[in-house]
């Protein structure tokens with residue numbers, strides 16, 4: 001099912017999400033609803049707090065338009081290693097419609113997580129997957145991409161977002 005995506009500012013986006021005890025049928029349903037919502041947006045990632053669920057669950061699919069989808073489902077993800085090398089990326093966020101800004105993050109990360117079968121997994125991510133998984137794990141810690149910007153840039157984006165939502169609401 002397609003779920004409503006919370007738009008900033010919203011308290012749930014700033015909360016630290018709770019780990020899940022296990023990946024059971026309820027969490028798999030949440031992961032699938034999050035994938036439906038992400039593909040509809042469209043986006044390349046989505047974290048549970050963005051659909052109002054304060055649980056440590058995220059989904060991603062960085063496959064290009066027209067290629068076969070490659071969904072990734074993660075519960076209780078942890079970054080267990082990050083490279084010293086960093087990389088910049090013009091990030092967007094489905095909770096900050098039409099706002100983009102350059103964020104610099106470690107270029108490579110190793111992530112340990114539970115998959116949709118409740119199996120412990122470990123991946124090494126680089127390029128866009130590294131950027132995306134760090135952006136999604138930030139969401140689970142109540143951190144949004146504008147928190148990595150200067151105060152000036154952050155307030156500019158918050159002001160533009162407020163205006164955008166006012167015109168949309170009108």
Ligand SMILES: O=C(O)C[C@@H](Cc1ccccc1)C(=O)SCC(=O)c1ccccc1
Nearest residue numbers: 042043044045046091092093094095132135
């Ligand atoms: O808010 C989110 O977590 C989704 C966000 C993920 C993300 C994008 C770019 C860098 C880091 C993390 C998005 O998917 S924003 C939309 C977007 O980037 C996109 C949309 C359609 C095609 C390709 C990218």
Ligand SMILES: [Zn+2]
Nearest residue numbers: 092093094095
């Ligand atoms: Zn986001």
